[in-house]
Amino acid sequence: MNKHILVVAQYFYPEQFRINDICTEWVKKGYKVTVITGIPNYPQGKYYPGYGLFKNRTEVYNGVDIIRIPLVPRGKSSLMLALNYISFVLSGLFWKVFTKINADYVFIFEVSPMTQALPGVWYAKKKKIPCYLYVQDLWPENVEIITGITNKYIIGAIGKMVDYIYLHCDKIFATSRSFVQAIANRGVKKEKISYWPQYAEDFYTPKTKSVVPEIPDDDVFNIIFTGNIGNAQGLEILPATAKSLKEKKLAHRIRFNIVGDGRYKQELVELVNKKDVAEMFNFIPRQPAIRIPELLANCEVAFQCLTDNPLFAMTIPAKLQSYMACGIPVISSSNGETNRILEESEGGLFSPAGDEQKLASIIIDIFNKTPEQLLEMGSNARKYYIENFNKYDLMNEMDSYFDSNLLMGDKENVQG
Template sequence: MKKKILVIAQYFFPEQFRINDICAEWVKKGYEVTVITGIPNYPQGKYYKGYGIFKKRKETYYGINIIRIPLIPRGKSSIMLMLNYLSFVISGFFWSIFTRVKADYVFIYEVSPMTQALPGVWYAKRKKIPCYLYVTDLWPENVEIVAGIKNQRILKSIGMMVDYIYKRSNRIFTSSESFIEAISERGIENNKIEFWPQYAEDFYVPINNKNVVINEIPQDDYFNIIFAGNIGVAQGLDVLAAAALKLKALGAKIRFNIVGEGRYKETLINIVEQNGVDYMFNFIDKQPSSRIPEFMSVCDATLICLSRSKVFSITLPAKTQSCLACGIPILVSADGEIQKVIKEAEAGFCSNAGDADGLAENILNMASSTKHDREDMAQNALHYYQTHFNKEKLLNRMDFWFN
């Protein structure tokens, strides 16, 4: 008889998150997978075309059964974002009470918000089955930094909710090794926590750019850098405008290709225009994840960027594995764990979060390096990915807990 996995993930297909691939792999392995998710609205803030309260509430994707519970779209304001988080919990509460879905395990894929874990915890408690939590964003730290909430009463309340979730999870997996210490400091025993890094989907591979034509990115004498993903406050992309000013003063021919959408995109566009460096920026609409390796193949380097904060310094963003797997030189503008990985891999150059001088210097060093040197960085990146983030090994490790 097939083992049944119930996955709680506020974001799921057609939203582009790694849990989509994890669930598809579990189906291939013979599990029966049901996903409880919301109505897709990330990152634009409004329901995707064809979806709504009365549209496509049930769906199948690569053999995965998808059930969409009602939620308020995240919109463009902090209030709407909070309502989005809250509505998923309320819908999930009633779903957990009245559902007839049966499962052997609950697996919670936690990217912000942590609140999404509550329906999974409640369901597991009712059914008396194991509950596994996968933490990719630390709360309440993430709320304080990203949402800008400073009220200590609110943060204390969120902290109590987080502790409630941790204590009622049978096992906690983390996407960053540094998270283990942060979670154990909340009174959770170490032997209950395990580092389970993210892997990149199979389409993240090096591509020969001779066979690729990407009209969105000019092929000229500019050094092309690509940033692909969510354009939010957390990404700290304002450092690019400051770095561009320094590069402009030196007459460097550098182009930042920014692929994606997000709450900070309009602000970033305004900043680069006000600084007179808009000619160095190429904003491209959000693309399917499967096309990103092609975009990378026609660029000279990729960028991983995060804001300066304690929580981001111990975070290993999913973008890291994608970039490594594509075998491309990497520029890092972030602190902590991500620098450790890229330096260990010898896959590129690192500067601290918000350090425009350091980033500009690294860009110049990368652009002036020989083609042979950049090819070495690319090969190092790929080798490190294959050694440390092997998909099959990671999925087999999760099988151990399921079986």
């Protein structure tokens, strides 16, 4: 009989997260997969067309059974975001009480909010089965940065919730080595934590340049950013950097293509206009993930960015693997893990997070490289990706954890 994995992920198809592909791969490997998720509303903040409290609450995607529990859409305000987080947990609690699903493992895909892990932990305790947690965002650190909340009682309460989740998970996977250490610093035994980096889906592969309607076919040097446009990305650095490049007479020679949507997009557009650099920006609506490699192929360089914060220095953004898999040179405004990877791979250039002058400098540096030098840099990125983020090696590694009987002994200690 096929083993049954219950995946708890507040975001799932048609929302674009890597858990969609992970679940698809598990189905290919012969697992039965059921996903407990919310009604899709990320990142726009409202329900996707065709979905709602009374529409499309169950679905099958690539052989994966999807159950959508009610939640409040995230909206555009902090209050709505809080209600979004809370409503998923409350719906998950009721679901846990009444569900007749009997799974063999629980796998929690934890991007913010970590509160989404609670229904998975509670279900695993109820059924006395192994519970795996895949940490993409560190809490409570992420809460302090995104919301600005510093009240020690609130952060302390969130910290206790995080510790409860870590305690009641049998195995914790982290997307960066720095995350492994940060989780261990909360008192979690290191042997319970493993580095399991993200990979890119199979369609992220080098493409031949072709004419696309979104990006003008001209002699301008194209830099592309793809993905969520939120506060954490720190994209406010780009208008200031563009201003600096414009002063160096590069306004009509460099273009920033911003592909995506998010809570910060409107502010970014306004800042671009305020800095008088609109001619250097091309805003492209959110695209299906499968189209991203095609857009990357029509640009010289990919850009990734994070705000200047110790937490983000520990983070490896998922887009980095996507860019590298496509064999495109990467420039980054960041600290820590991302810079280490770009340095080791020789697949791109980086500047300190938040430093627009240094970012302008590396953009000029890469702008002045020959096509052959750019091609070599992109090839280096692709080679590093294959050697370090190979999807099939990582999925086989996960199988070894599922096959292990050692965790069941630990379960008694945790649940007791």
